Amino acid sequence: MTLIDFETYRWDAQNCVRCSNCRWVDFIWMASLQFSKICPSSARYGFDAYAAHGRLEIALALANGELEWSPKVLEEIYTCTLCGACDVKCLRNVGLEPTQTLEWMRQKAVDDGQGPMPEHKAVAENIANNRNRYGTPNDNRGKWLRSDARPVQKADVLYFVGCNSSFKQQQIAQATAKLLNASGTEFMILGEQEWCCGNQLYNVGLVDQAREMAEHNLKAIEESRAKTVVASCAECYQTLKVIYPKLMGKSTTDLGFEVLHITEHLDQQLQNGKLKFTAPVNMRVTYQDPCRLGRMSEPWTHWEGKRGKYGIFDPPKPRRKGTYGAYDPARNLLNAIPGLQVEEMERRKDQAWCCGASGGVRDAFKELALWSARERIEEAKEVTGAEAIISACPYCKENFTEVITADKERLQTLDITEIMLQAISPEGKEAC
Amino acid sequence: MQIKEALIGIVGAENVSDDPQELATCSRDHSLSPARSPNYVARPQTAEEILKIVQLANETCVPLVPSSSKVHFNGGAIPNLGGIMVDLQRMNRVLYIDEYNRKARIEPGVTWAQLQKELAAKGFMPLFPLLPHAQKSALTSHLERERILIPRFEFDEPLLTTEVVWPRGEIMRTGAAIAGIGEDTGSVARGAFPHGPGLDWWRMFQGAQGTFGILTWGNVKIEYLPEVNKTFFMPFDDPNDAIEMIYRIGRKVIGYELLMLDSTNLASILADQWPDDFHKLKETLAPWTVILILSGAPILPEGRIEYEEETLQEIAKELSYSDLKTSLLGLPGAERKVVDLLRNAWPEDRTYWKWAAKGECQDLFFITTLDKTPMFIEAVGSVVVEHGYSVDDIGYYIQPIESSRACHCEFNFFYDPADPKEVAKITELYTDVARVALNLGAFYSRPYGILADMVYPRATGYTTMLKKTKGVIDPQNIMNPGRLCF
Amino acid sequence: MAILKEAYQALESIVGPEFVSDDPGIREAYRKGGYGKNRPALEGQALRPGCVILPGSTKEVQQILKICTQYKIPFIPIGCFGIATQSPKVPDVLSIDLKRMDYLEIDEKNMYAICGPGVIYAQLQAECLKKGLATEGPGCGVGATVIGNHLNAGVGPLEYRMGWAQRRMLGLEWVLPDGDIVTLGSTSLDDEDYFWGEGLGPDLRGVLRGTFGWQGGMGIVTKMATKLFPFPGQDLERTGISPRTGFNMPPHLMKWLNVFYNSIEEAAFAMHELSKAQVGMALMTAPFSWRYFSRATSKEDFHESWQEALPELKETTPYMMRIMLVGLAGPKQLEYEEKVVREVIGRVGGDVREGRPFDESWINNADAHRIMFPGGMETSMKFHFDSLDASIELAKAAAELKRKYTPPLLDDYGIPGWLQMGDFGHVAFCEILVYFDPTTDPNDCYQHEVGFVESVRQDLELKAYCGLQGSYGPEPQIIGPAYNNYHLKEKELQDIFDPLHISNPPRPLDYAYGIDLDIDLSPQK
The missing domain is CATH 3.30.43.10 (Uridine Diphospho-n-acetylenolpyruvylglucosamine Reductase, domain 2)
Structure with a gap:
């Protein structure tokens, strides 16, 4: 059974007016021909089947039994990064929520025994066997810890580290821990009791497996008695805040704890005067809004009801339009760093271009993921003349890094925690 | 004889002629085009009469050449292959002045002088090209896309809707007029919107020199006649500087009439007594003069002139230009005179301004962008000198279009029609200049006479499509055959 | 396959x-x-x-x-x-x-842009605004392609100053159905030169489009130049997060003035008088329903607030005339034009209120598709192009007709559409909009179609110019025969340039229109 009931969203698929807004940057914010697109898969492949409006038609045909599964249809569905840009655009004007249908298609593919893609299955297997997406023993999850990072046994704040920073880009976890310390935040970690958040499992349609992760992690968090869970990974953050309540049939507000991204938490500490940046970082940078920290991070509100004439939800269903994404905390932090020049790219905040890594794309469609990252790097260079592109999600950084290395770009990429670390201590520079 | 009798049956004997003298008059105009007489002249007065003439032509395969004006300048109404000249001068009514929608429904025989007079009585003015001959058909000017003097109107085209006798023998209106014209006829339609029905048939009649059909009337835009005006003369030595001024004025969208003339043409226009005034003026005038008339709207007219003048001063300052003038040295009252001249046809009691110098004038004009005009001026000047003329012997007129986005570029070659040698010489010069300009990118949007022979072979795609389209509209090619590429 | x-x-x-x-x-x-x-x-x-x-x-x-x-x-x-x-x-x-063909080149000095068929208005406008120029974002939104929309509709508010799309088309490159290329205007002589649209001689743009064009029924335009206009776009400030994004208008250069009336006649009279004064960049009356769905946060929000407001709206029938003033020549022009507007309204009456110095709809029409909030589908029961006085007469009749089909059409009041002037008042446009749900109940769709055909008949009975030509209406069945069978001439041209009828058949002349719905298509009822 799919988590999402297509019949609730059939009206959307039927009434898409093919305005193509879902493919473009908000028309007000569109500032050039070159950086005017917002949907990576549509921009890369061209055919409408790779844009939300075309995928809605495919969904309708699948639901009506007019289209059969094929490797190509799976590709059309799974090349979407589920970055949420189409939702933001469509909800702005037409009032439809294409992402619900995009997620439903993946769930249906799994239900029908067709999905996900083989690469996703491999990741899912790793998670099933080892509770992390890399297939290494989960006992090693806490090994990123260094002596200069000081978690405590019990604290109100729980740092949910995530697979990537635990196993691959450990410097992000280390920087996060130091920043928490520097801001006077006592924090604990779950260690091996932290399982993969399951973001990718959910995104590729493996609902049951994702729910298993949710149940475990929620239980672990509950047992930790944390009041606030801080994530340095945008995917973990969105999973905890949005996907878990969705999977559990509840609202974010019913989770029993607050979910914050590290940028949100440190911004609070900055405003409270508990975090100070004293070491100048003389660099010109630009900031990449991670999709799952930005437009996709609004809280989830559980809704049950029916859909009537004119597509009206009864009772009214709260829409997540990307308006209240966490756009400003990262900017506040970066702007507080002495010497740092922060320049905006044309596509920013709710209109940011996805780095291409998410939604399972980096695993199954590497070429698309890197193409998308390359597009963003071009924008960073051309529009802002930046020396570094800063993100707040390890997957963005990982994806950018691969392109920068391959293309021998002079541009650097850093996680926001890494540059903040430089600003609190000169040693931070060396650490990065 | 059968044709003549049939024509008499349609329009009456007094309106049909095959008198050789009259036919000879129709055989030539004020251009260098070779003469050719029609076989008959018929002067219909109604659309129905025209329709019958068209039906007759189809039955007998006799060419028809529509003619609306008493004077012609470009050879478009010379019957290349003979036939019946359909003289529309008797259709000379201003049928309706629609004050609410600022349009007038006029017949083809309505002259510029007549239209101006009738509109002025109601506080309106037509959208004039530069000083048209008083006897020239206003509707034909608009149909042939003669450029208007006011580039402020980005929408540019004065012609709205039409009634046309189609070559296959039917009367059909274009645009909203197909539904009705208002005017107490009981239709909601007022005949204002030019496009459709279906396709833009009206566009095919434009610039067609009578090859696609015969208009029986047209609705044309008119404007309020401004009561408050202020004229500026901007003298320049270098056309590049003048052009920059025109670009800047266009970008700010100020003023009404805006044009650029050389000293020869401006002197020709302003001279009251020939040749003395002309020579005096030519000596005193700068090589180039940009004329801008600021005009008030019907409401708070002074306020508009005030901000537009300030804007003009700012532009002048930006360009370090210190010669903005509201009068012309040695010509008191020129500022008012220019307004009167540009909002009227050329006075009927005076020799037409283009003929004053030598008796006749051949115009070469094309559409281009303003930045290219200095190049054309230089190139044409070189050809003129090569042919033994002085650049002072020719006139120049630059008319910005649509906020100075493009321009009409015109060269006037004055000559004595009584001197066959000079006619031959000027013909040669005109041909050479036309070719040189074409090679430099001149766009002859209205290719008269030899220009058609130059451009159509170069535009094979357009020419093929045009011929096929003509084949649908006029399958027997009865309308002005031998013209353009037909 | x-x-x-x-x-x-x-x-x-x-x-x-x-x-x-x-x-x-x-x-x-x-x-x-x-x-x-x-x-x-x-x-x-x-x-x-x-x-x-x-x-x-x-x-x-x-x-x-x-x-x-x-x-x-x-x-x-x-x-x-x-x-x-x-x-x-x-x-x-x-x-x-054609989306890969997104070529765009702007001649800033001579104010035109050459576009490929994949370029959308928003892209063009973005590039124009940087250069102090503008194109016109059409009513259907700036997601439309520049070429497709120029060939098909291109109706937008700035036409008051900028003229119709048919005239904004300049030089172009057109691949005919058989693959032959024809170039129009200045491009006919020089493949690189796109600045001019007319000629050589007769203007073949007339074959390319008229009221609504071929809708793909005559090959493919692969490149087209469009006119641009001076506009102080550099001074606009982008602001907001979705769904509330817009331009902050520079107060010294741009201003919206809204004038309120209780009858369409009064509003139209004011429009007419203002057009005489030749002030403003856009001049229109906009229906109040637009305000409601423009401000709504969701469908539910719209319906709730609309239903709540409707009784009073029906009672008071408010109309809003909107005029956008732009100081193309600078702040002094804006001051002058505002003075003129206040002077005119002082004479003709009306309640002038300064609009918010903000725009999301007209300079770069970003919220056009919010028009789908009310129903799911918006269509036009009337496209009427003629003069202002003709538009008012027809709009009133159309409003009556629309009531006959309400429901299933969404309930509204007064004149449920917008009127706008073109060419400084020489021409006008009126569109009567209807909103309905095309999918929940098939009968709603059917009723909409019946009402639509009835509206075409109404045009003919009133001798109003029926703008629903091309595939938008029953052209070969009703409209063509009433207008000298112009459609047969169109067909002859189609037969010549597309003898195999392979270019988007059966458009634009759909002889099968309405058959599947069993709608009476007799010219008179």
């Missing part, structure tokens, strides 16, 4: 395997076009194309059309797929998606 393997291979050799596909999923995404008059009628009719291709150049388009001619493959050119007329109505169509 119904397209012959041989033909498919030929297509593949033109664009490469990456840009052509007969995969069912790819094709499915090209089944149903967007909005436009006959979307509802297409609900059950639109077919999946046989193949989809994405050319990247004029040369490729030309070769594709030659293949289509050789194998008699019907084809449909697609810009953004914003209108229903690009949905396949015959089997085994080749859908030619």
Whole structure:
């Protein structure tokens, strides 16, 4: 059974007016021909089947039994990064929520025994066997810890580290821990009791497996008695805040704890005067809004009801339009760093271009993921003349890094925690 | 004889002629085009009469050449292959002045002088090209896309809707007029919107020199006649500087009439007594003069002139230009005179301004962008000198279009029609200049006479499509055959 | 796959395997076009194309059309797929998606832009505003392609100053259905020169479009120049997060003034008087319903607030005349024009209120599709192009007719549409809009169609200019015969330039219109 009931969203698929807004940057914010697109898969492949409006038609045909599964249809569905840009655009004007249908298609593919893609299955297997997406023993999850990072046994704040920073880009976890310390935040970690958040499992349609992760992690968090869970990974953050309540049939507000991204938490500490940046970082940078920290991070509100004439939800269903994404905390932090020049790219905040890594794309469609990252790097260079592109999600950084290395770009990429670390201590520079 | 009798049956004997003298008059105009007489002249007065003439032509395969004006300048109404000249001068009514929608429904025989007079009585003015001959058909000017003097109107085209006798023998209106014209006829339609029905048939009649059909009337835009005006003369030595001024004025969208003339043409226009005034003026005038008339709207007219003048001063300052003038040295009252001249046809009691110098004038004009005009001026000047003329012997007129986005570029070659040698010489010069300009990118949007022979072979795609389209509209090619590429 | 393997291979050799596909999923995404008059009628009719291709150049388009001619493959050119007329109505169509052809070049000095068929208005406007220029974002929104929209509609508020789309078309390159290329205007003589639209001699733009054009029924325009206009776009400030994004208008250069009336006649009179004064950049009356869905946060929000407001709106019938003032010549022009507006309104009456110095709808029409909030589908019961006085008369009659079909059409009051002037008041446009749900109840769709045909008859009875030409209305059945059978001339041209009838058949002359719905199509009822 799919988590999402297509019949609730059939009206959307039927009434898409093919305005193509879902493919473009908000028309007000569109500032050039070159950086005017917002949907990576549509921009890369061209055919409408790779844009939300075309995928809605495919969904309708699948639901009506007019289209059969094929490797190509799976590709059309799974090349979407589920970055949420189409939702933001469509909800702005037409009032439809294409992402619900995009997620439903993946769930249906799994239900029908067709999905996900083989690469996703491999990741899912790793998670099933080892509770992390890399297939290494989960006992090693806490090994990123260094002596200069000081978690405590019990604290109100729980740092949910995530697979990537635990196993691959450990410097992000280390920087996060130091920043928490520097801001006077006592924090604990779950260690091996932290399982993969399951973001990718959910995104590729493996609902049951994702729910298993949710149940475990929620239980672990509950047992930790944390009041606030801080994530340095945008995917973990969105999973905890949005996907878990969705999977559990509840609202974010019913989770029993607050979910914050590290940028949100440190911004609070900055405003409270508990975090100070004293070491100048003389660099010109630009900031990449991670999709799952930005437009996709609004809280989830559980809704049950029916859909009537004119597509009206009864009772009214709260829409997540990307308006209240966490756009400003990262900017506040970066702007507080002495010497740092922060320049905006044309596509920013709710209109940011996805780095291409998410939604399972980096695993199954590497070429698309890197193409998308390359597009963003071009924008960073051309529009802002930046020396570094800063993100707040390890997957963005990982994806950018691969392109920068391959293309021998002079541009650097850093996680926001890494540059903040430089600003609190000169040693931070060396650490990065 | 059968044709003549049939024509008499349609329009009456007094309106049909095959008198050789009259036919000879129709055989030539004020251009260098070779003469050719029609076989008959018929002067219909109604659309129905025209329709019958068209039906007759189809039955007998006799060419028809529509003619609306008493004077012609470009050879478009010379019957290349003979036939019946359909003289529309008797259709000379201003049928309706629609004050609410600022349009007038006029017949083809309505002259510029007549239209101006009738509109002025109601506080309106037509959208004039530069000083048209008083006897020239206003509707034909608009149909042939003669450029208007006011580039402020980005929408540019004065012609709205039409009634046309189609070559296959039917009367059909274009645009909203197909539904009705208002005017107490009981239709909601007022005949204002030019496009459709279906396709833009009206566009095919434009610039067609009578090859696609015969208009029986047209609705044309008119404007309020401004009561408050202020004229500026901007003298320049270098056309590049003048052009920059025109670009800047266009970008700010100020003023009404805006044009650029050389000293020869401006002197020709302003001279009251020939040749003395002309020579005096030519000596005193700068090589180039940009004329801008600021005009008030019907409401708070002074306020508009005030901000537009300030804007003009700012532009002048930006360009370090210190010669903005509201009068012309040695010509008191020129500022008012220019307004009167540009909002009227050329006075009927005076020799037409283009003929004053030598008796006749051949115009070469094309559409281009303003930045290219200095190049054309230089190139044409070189050809003129090569042919033994002085650049002072020719006139120049630059008319910005649509906020100075493009321009009409015109060269006037004055000559004595009584001197066959000079006619031959000027013909040669005109041909050479036309070719040189074409090679430099001149766009002859209205290719008269030899220009058609130059451009159509170069535009094979357009020419093929045009011929096929003509084949649908006029399958027997009865309308002005031998013209353009037909 | 119904397209012959041989033909498919030929297509593949033109664009490469990456840009052509007969995969069912790819094709499915090209089944149903967007909005436009006959979307509802297409609900059950639109077919999946046989193949989809994405050319990247004029040369490729030309070769594709030659293949289509050789194998008699019907084809449909697609810009953004914003209108229903690009949905396949015959089997085994080749859908030619032109989005890769997004060439754009602006001649700043001479104020025109050369566009490929993949360029949308928003892209063009973005580039123009940087240079102190503007194009006109059409009423259907700036997601429309510049070329597709110029060839089909192109109606927007700035036409008051900028003229109609038909006239904004300059030099262009056009691949005819058989693959031959024709260039129009200045481009006819010089492939590189796009600055001018007319000629040589007779203007073949007349064959390219009229009221609504061919809707893909006459080949593919692969490049077109469009006029641009001076506009102080550099001074606009982008602001906001979705869904509330817009331009902060520089107060010294731009201003909205809204004037309120209780009858359309009063509002129209004010519009007329203002047009005499030649002030403003846009001049229109906009229906109040637009305010409601523009401010709504969701469908539910709209319906709740609309239903609450409607009784009073019906009682008081408020109309809002809007005028956008722009100091093209600088702040002094703005001051002057505001003075004129206040002077005119002082004379003719009306309640002037300064609008918010903010725009999301007219300079770069970003919220056009919020028009779908009320129903799910918006169509135009009337497209009326003529004069202001004609528009008022017809709009009143149309409003009465609309009430007859309400419900299922969404309830409204007064004149449920917008009126706007063109060419400083010489012409005017009126559109009567209807909103309904095309999918929940099939009878709603049917009733909409019946009402629509009735509206065409109404135009003819009143001798008003019926603008619902082309595939937007029953052209060969009712409109053509009433207007000198102009459609037969169009057909003759079609027979010459597309003898195989492969360019988006059966458009624009759909002889089968309404048959499936069993609608009475007799000219008079």
